[in-house]
Amino acid sequence: MTATPRPPLRALTLLAALFSALLLSAPALAIAPFVLDQGNITDKVGALGDRRDDVQAAIDRLQSDAEVGFYVVYVDSFGNLQPDEWANTTAVESGLGTDDLLLAIATEDRRYTWSVEEDFPLDDEKLNEVAKKAIEPELARDEWAQATINAADGYRAVAAGEPVPDSSGNDSRLLTGLLCLAAAVAVAIAGFLWWRTLRSPKEKDSESEGTPVAELEGRADTLLVETDDALRTSELELAFAQSEFGEAATADFAATVEGARTDLADAFRVRQQLDDERPETESEQRDLLTRIIDRLNAANSRLDADAEQFDRLRDLGRRAPEGLERLRGMQTEVTAALPGVDETLSQLRESYPETAIGPVAEAADDARDRMLFVGAHLDAAHEAIADGRSGEAAVELRACEEALSQGQQLVNSVVRRSQELRRAEHDLPEVVDRVDREISAASEDEADDERLRAAVASARQSMEEIRSQTAAGEYDPIALTLKAEQTAEALAEQTERLRDEEENARRAHDQLRQALDSAVAAIGAAEDYVATHRGAVGPRARTRLNEAKAALAHAQHDGASEPVASLKAATRAGRLASEAADLAERDVQAYRDPLDQRVPGPMGNSSNAGAILGGILLGGMLGGGGRGGGRSPGWGQPSHRPGPGSFGGVGTRGRRGGGGRF
Template structure:
């Protein structure tokens, strides 16, 4: 009995000991208080610091948060289920990875969102888990497992997305350096090429331009630029000589001026050859380098010979017009002319205002600014007269040249102002005449349309398709003239006469030849009138703004004149071709007007950028009009002038272009 009671007591003690002995207690999922949570007591103080440092480094380098938690057991949940529940309770996001370790249960879970892996694949994360984390856990290296996880995640970032972002910066820097280097090289190359070109042009201008053999050594690009500048300079010289020669004829009579007239006419004929060749260079048909060199050489030689013919008469002409003698009487005459032309300003402005109220801007392009430009010329003439009177009142040795310049500049400015006001009056007359005649032109074209319809209705024509197309084009031209003809009557005439001529050409083979010939004659008259009007207005425009208009506009105008002359020559032998030539002249004149407008606008901007308001708008008008020598065609100002008190500039006069090689080209300005 006693033994039984002892055994029972021992059994009770063992049972109680078993109930109170330590055991692996399961811990439910929790909200993690910090990046490293050691509820299992697995880490020493140093180990905890090492793990914390690894976690902090990962966040600093990649902004990925690794949460590490140590517990004794996950039971009854699975490792992944417990870890996922803890993630949710801890509000972990896409940049939060978690490593959960049950030290006594010896199980773990390592969950890494794809965003935290920075582009790494699932296989790469598994490789980190199996080959880095698990071996440390297998050795009970609790701290080493967490550090391996942190370092591994950092390595994933470096080898995948993170490395791409990091290496892209130096790559971009290298690319940028290369691009800057290439840009600098291109800029240097372009500047070197420009300097070489400038040197070649300067050398070309020192060559005798009348010698084809000497020009053969000039590079092609330099020869092209030389041809462009020389036709402008010589055309300006011819225009200036013609204007001053007209004054000489009024003063001394036709007989005294005959030899100078012959020189100007010869120069015009020779220069026309240069413009004809220049037009061939500017057309849409390409030339071989050899052909282009030959044409450019012909342009330069022809223009240079025209210039030489004028220069040969310059000294004799200046002797004839000794402007120093009787200067006071000349200035009195010029003053009266200034008053007379000034009195025309207001009526011309009224006329122009009325025209603008009736017609489209395209119909008035050649005269739209003529009144304002005439005022500029008159202001300049007034300043020149005042300065000339000062020089006459106080004659100083060596200032005769300035006095001559003042007289010539005044004459040229007054001539241009009068020409501009004449152009306004002519435009009013021409446009109103065109408006009055437009119904007749429409009726003529409509008659052709009716005849074409009748012929097409009868059928049996060999050229039905061509006649149908011509009829349709004529119908379109008539409709446009009826709708917009009063806004731009000259333009409407061009389209109508072209359509009418095409119809007449086709109807000539199927209709009464005499009736068709009469209608062709009327079409020719209309086409000729339109062409003459347009050519005249553009020529006046270039003449009064010759200091700012480049070779392209002059070339188109010269070709328009040639086509106009050809139209008149063909009137008797081939009226259809004559109409086509006249219409071609109108179109070329319109192109010349647009190019000239662009040149003048560009010159005005260049002048204002260079001089601002210094010298006044009258000086700008004198430069643009070619009264004061200078060149603003190439974006800069070559030559110069003083303002206010006069002096410091030279007016243009009869004779060839006076500029040397440097003055013909180059320039600069202030920015």
């Protein structure tokens, strides 16, 4: 009997390739960046099989011997994002810190990447050596678990100054693979047919519908906060660079920041649209949230693209000694101003209720807290310079720059609040008289108009409340001025249709200056508060503040040509700014509540608490993550102290990485 000939290896290989291509025609499941909440290992594709414990053991050895937190993620695909962008965003959103490393592997894309913070203890040369010698060879053979085990052992070796263990393959692996090839092809055929035929139409539709609205909204809100913080830090660093090198040398960076500012403003505008009274359908919500995320990604991409070049320009590490001297001088100036702030606050409390002082009530204490932080970290920078640790000195100085800026802003906020309260107190009688005249004029036409009668009655009641508060003694003149202006605007909505265009324009022109002054005061107070407490301020307060600024800009730009529209915009700006301040204060109060479990535990020293609240040290108060620093995910305590932000966007600022194809 003639033996049946075995299929040649070439034919087997060709057959496998054909069916592999068939399987790969199904789209890989792209997963958006996400918060790592499953410990060190996140396996979305079942790559580890029964070797998960082996991988965890290798990770534990690395943690024990080198004090490196190692996190590995297996997904099908990074989607439309570049691997480094995907990994950096995941690391940032998860709050991975200076001693943590993320290895991300996309099994279907055949790509991998690693991501660490700028101050991670291993340099790029060592990390790349581990990647080439220990990780890539195993990934090329689809040995997913072994690749991670080798990575952990490789990092442990280079941290100890030893060579990376050899990861050369064994020929037996090829033989084993050939013996299993025919069975694998059969399984592939069956699996592909099952996948194509058993999926329900509903499952197919859900794929096309995209991410659930609630998940999109959460991602959009987190990205709004993080991008707003990134832009604020970038603006501050740009201001320092402009003072050092001049506007000509920093013009390109200024243009980048302006472009990111426009993108962010567009995102906030869409967020406000979602927050307004008109309800959107689920499809409309998804479209609007996607637009927000797209605009924020554009803003971050702009900033990230220039981050490395900006760091080279400033070169804080090389110029650390002169930077230290400059910041010591700023520290002296802010500290010297604090007794005057105490005196001003004391005078304000003698004249006004606490509600009038509210936005700046704790400004002196907060400024002292920032100066305590500055003192400690300038000393740390001095020690780092003396020891030749220029990179560490740069990080300390960057944190001090923002703390000093906030300290000065807190001092200025008290001075400005005092001036605005005095001015509002002086102008309030005139505002009240003007609104009373508007009510009297409107009452002449109210007999034949039911809506106007109701508006006049409401306006009279509102003004009576204002007069009652002023007669009682202590009152908030800024709040009462805003109330009077909003009363006048509500009345004007009914009287404008009864008057000619010229009369309406004249009335609006007479009221516009005071409305603009009130809006500027309200926005200034809200901006100071958000900027110096942004570590705890959420998306709603920031959205209202951004919309208030946009309304004010419109009122100021079109005041002469369109006084009626400008008056409406100015009044709206003041109202939105007040809402922003209220929302921000609630956010901060919730954070400061000792029962609030979001408060980070170990923060190094007491001065760091205020620095995290101010967003100087990035510590994940809103969702457990922040750029360039933050808390470890919820399963454990931080293994590092939070770090400061720097010029750049959310995804890549302050991080480095590598990787490639396999």
